[in-house]
Amino acid sequence: MKRIGIFCIILLGLITIQTAQAMTVKDSLVQVLDTIPANKTRLNVLYLLAYQDPMSPSCLNYLDRLLKEAAVQEDIEYQCLAMYAYVVYYFNHQDGKNTKLWMDKLTEISLKHKYYNTYFSAKRAEILMHIIEHKIEYSITQAEEMYRLASQTNNTQGMRYAKLCLMNAYLMSARYKEGENAGFEAYHLLPATASLEERKDILQEISLACASIESEESLKYLKEFEIVLDKMSRQEAKFKLRIHHTSYLLLETLYANYYLQNGHIDEARIHLKKMNEYFSPTDYIPCRGLYYDVYAQYYRITQMYDKALIYADSAINLLSGVSDNNGLDYRIKRAGILADAGRTDEAIPLLRNLLAKKDTFYQHLSTSQMEEIYEMKKIDELLLEKEKHRSIIQTIELALITIALIILIPATIRIFYVKKRLKKEEEEIKKMTQIAEEANEVKSHFLSNMSYDIRSTLNNVLGFSQLMTQDPNSIETAQWKEYSEIVQTNSTELIQLVNDILDLSRLEAGKTKWQVQEYDIIPLCSDIVSIAQMRNKGKIQIDFKTTIKEQASQLDITRFTQVIVSTLIYPVPCDLQRHVTFSLYCNEQEKLLVFRIINTPLADAEFQIRKTDVRHRINRLTIEYFGGTYTVISNLKEEPTIIITYPYSKSAAEDAVRDNFHRQIRL
Numbered sequence: 001m002k003r004i005g006i007f008c009i010i011l012l013g014l015i016t017i018q019t020a021q022a023m024t025v026k027d028s029l030v031q032v033l034d035t036i037p038a039n040k041t042r043l044n045v046l047y048l049l050a051y052q053d054p055m056s057p058s059c060l061n062y063l064d065r066l067l068k069e070a071a072v073q074e075d076i077e078y079q080c081l082a083m084y085a086y087v088v089y090y091f092n093h094q095d096g097k098n099t100k101l102w103m104d105k106l107t108e109i110s111l112k113h114k115y116y117n118t119y120f121s122a123k124r125a126e127i128l129m130h131i132i133e134h135k136i137e138y139s140i141t142q143a144e145e146m147y148r149l150a151s152q153t154n155n156t157q158g159m160r161y162a163k164l165c166l167m168n169a170y171l172m173s174a175r176y177k178e179g180e181n182a183g184f185e186a187y188h189l190l191p192a193t194a195s196l197e198e199r200k201d202i203l204q205e206i207s208l209a210c211a212s213i214e215s216e217e218s219l220k221y222l223k224e225f226e227i228v229l230d231k232m233s234r235q236e237a238k239f240k241l242r243i244h245h246t247s248y249l250l251l252e253t254l255y256a257n258y259y260l261q262n263g264h265i266d267e268a269r270i271h272l273k274k275m276n277e278y279f280s281p282t283d284y285i286p287c288r289g290l291y292y293d294v295y296a297q298y299y300r301i302t303q304m305y306d307k308a309l310i311y312a313d314s315a316i317n318l319l320s321g322v323s324d325n326n327g328l329d330y331r332i333k334r335a336g337i338l339a340d341a342g343r344t345d346e347a348i349p350l351l352r353n354l355l356a357k358k359d360t361f362y363q364h365l366s367t368s369q370m371e372e373i374y375e376m377k378k379i380d381e382l383l384l385e386k387e388k389h390r391s392i393i394q395t396i397e398l399a400l401i402t403i404a405l406i407i408l409i410p411a412t413i414r415i416f417y418v419k420k421r422l423k424k425e426e427e428e429i430k431k432m433t434q435i436a437e438e439a440n441e442v443k444s445h446f447l448s449n450m451s452y453d454i455r456s457t458l459n460n461v462l463g464f465s466q467l468m469t470q471d472p473n474s475i476e477t478a479q480w481k482e483y484s485e486i487v488q489t490n491s492t493e494l495i496q497l498v499n500d501i502l503d504l505s506r507l508e509a510g511k512t513k514w515q516v517q518e519y520d521i522i523p524l525c526s527d528i529v530s531i532a533q534m535r536n537k538g539k540i541q542i543d544f545k546t547t548i549k550e551q552a553s554q555l556d557i558t559r560f561t562q563v564i565v566s567t568l569i570y571p572v573p574c575d576l577q578r579h580v581t582f583s584l585y586c587n588e589q590e591k592l593l594v595f596r597i598i599n600t601p602l603a604d605a606e607f608q609i610r611k612t613d614v615r616h617r618i619n620r621l622t623i624e625y626f627g628g629t630y631t632v633i634s635n636l637k638e639e640p641t642i643i644i645t646y647p648y649s650k651s652a653a654e655d656a657v658r659d660n661f662h663r664q665i666r667l
Contacts, residue, residue, distance in 0.1 A: 029045055032045065038069065039073070040075065043066060043069060043070055046062050046066040047085070049062045050066060051085070055089075060089065063086055063089070066078060066082045066085075067079060067082040067083070076115070077115065080109060080110045080113070080118045081118060083102055083105050083122070084106060084121060086098075086102040087099055087125050088122070090102065091125040091129055094132070096133055099129050103126045106118070106119065106122050107119065107123075114153075116155045116158060117155070120146065120155060120157055120158035120162075121157075123158075124164065124165055127139050127165040127169075128168065130142065136169055136172055136173045139168075142165075143162045143163075143165040143169060147163065147166075160202070161186075163183070163185045163189065164182070164183065164202070164205060166179070167180075167186065168209060183205075183209060183221075186202060186206070187203065187206060187221065190202065196232045197232070199224075200228050200232060200247065203224055204225060204250065207222050207225050207250075219258055222251065222255055246283060246287060248274075248278045249278035252271045252275045252278060253290045255274075256294045256298070257290070259271065260294065260297045265298075265301060268298060288318055289314075290315075290319075292315035292318065293312070293319070293333075295308075296334075296337070300337050305341035309334065312334040316331055316334065328354055328357055331354050332354045335347050335350040336351075336470065338350065339351070351466075352463075385433065392422075392425075399418070400414075400418070403415075460486060460487075465487055504614055504617055504618050514625075515556050515558065517555075517556075518553070518554055519552065519553065519555060521551045521552070521553050522546065522548060522549065524560070526544070527561075528564045528568070529542050531561070535569050539574070540577075540578045540580055541577075541579045541580070542568055542582055543580070543581045543582065544582045544583075544584075545583040551586065553593065556622075559622050560622070562618075563618075563623065564595065566619060567597045567602045567603075567619075568580055568582065569601070570601045570607070571607050571615060572607060578599065578601065580597060581596075581599065582597050582598075583596045586648070591648060592646065592647055592648065595642075595646070596642075597641065597642045599641075600640055601640075602616070602632075602640075603633065603634050605634050616630075616632060623644055623646065627646075627647045628644060628646040628647060629643075629644070629645045630644055
């Protein structure tokens, strides 16, 4: 739905030009062009000729002549207009490379000479191109910068266009509430003197973009859209019939869609009838596609499933080519119709396949966003670092010049100390930069992985829950039980994943609350083995070995138990039999307890997934907090092993805890 909105913006405005009257105007302009001297009127004629057929290569010919003649006449306004027209031409042809090329040229000249309206109009096209290319985070950043510049220059058109770009970017990434708010803010930025045409265009864009959002605000703006269209119909005697039908068809389609989504069938029928009055087989493809989609919803609700399927197929055929995800949402709706019709044998495998494709699409989109965020962050850090170095250098140069002017000898001495201090600071900066880069890289990787795991698990829960609730009477008891187990398993996994992430976040931020007490390690290990065996249900045989009779240690019993238990069980469901050797001995020289878990599943390369990576990090941070070490050995030539050392000396453990506390205070 979002990308359909963008295409409507691009092409609906072109229909007014592609008429017989436009061809007559073009012929007249061509005839008078050669009779006009080199002045502003001639430039205006060239500009009008270019826009008579804006999708044709002939447009480029007139734009080239316009740009050259405007440069000769030193007319900045028409140079900017020509460059803007180039941006629009390549945008309409989905040529991102040339769109950016001409946008860069326009930026330099338009900002220098303060042609802000032309600049912001072209910038909007460039940002929409990034949105179509799924560069969402970059688009949001560019739109926010555009809004700041428009605010600084007090340009309401620029602020309005920036909000519309934010609306499309947010809706593309499923941030519906933010997208809806951005669209409403754009409309409120219209001046009181705005023309009906301007109001129609922005209301049409907002209504179409927010059609999938169920809110009273959406209905409010649909009604406002209707009022504006009615005024235009009454006031403009030359209002083009084609535009009249297209706009009203879109309006009535969105009305019907809104009422169907909210369960108001009678109100929807009124607008369905009006849709039929305005519909034409030659209408713009997205409008026809939305028309068929709304009728498919209506017939589904009224249980006329054969008709619903026919209209759904028509919607899919028309909208797949202009949708973000190749029409997956419309295909999923069609599968839902099959399920409602009792054709579950067709619906269930189709739904599974479509939901998997949808998950893949959003996974790719999420990954792309994470990569964009990481790249932008790297660029910002590099620019900041460069600015810091430049500031330091400028400060030093100024200080040196001042000192040299006062007296030469003290200046020489000062230079020596300054260089020494700079070298030390540079080393510290390099260390801090390296630490920051490593932390950012780890964090970015972690966020990317976790977002995928959470989304995948949540999709499983939602997907199978939907299958269970759509037509529960058609699902057999065994299949129902299977689906319930899948939902339960994924719900448990999701809760555990969230808990692990929260634990890890608290550990990294130093916000974990510890319950430290003295406890004998031997009975604790025996209890841990019992817990692990109970959770393993006989799948893992644990052989606990130790020569220590008793040894009191300072530890958090709950968290220590979690660490050791995690090494004695499978990190993911597995039915394979396994033998794990769990040994404990004392290193009296270093006053350490040494735990060695051999053939542990947690270190096995076969189970190295994101979940186990999080578990390793939690374990390592927990053990290191008390001054111990956590080592994972995953050598394929040997059995996977985890070695944990832990200070049994009360003073050593307390010193480690105290050091960690002071370190957190400094941070």
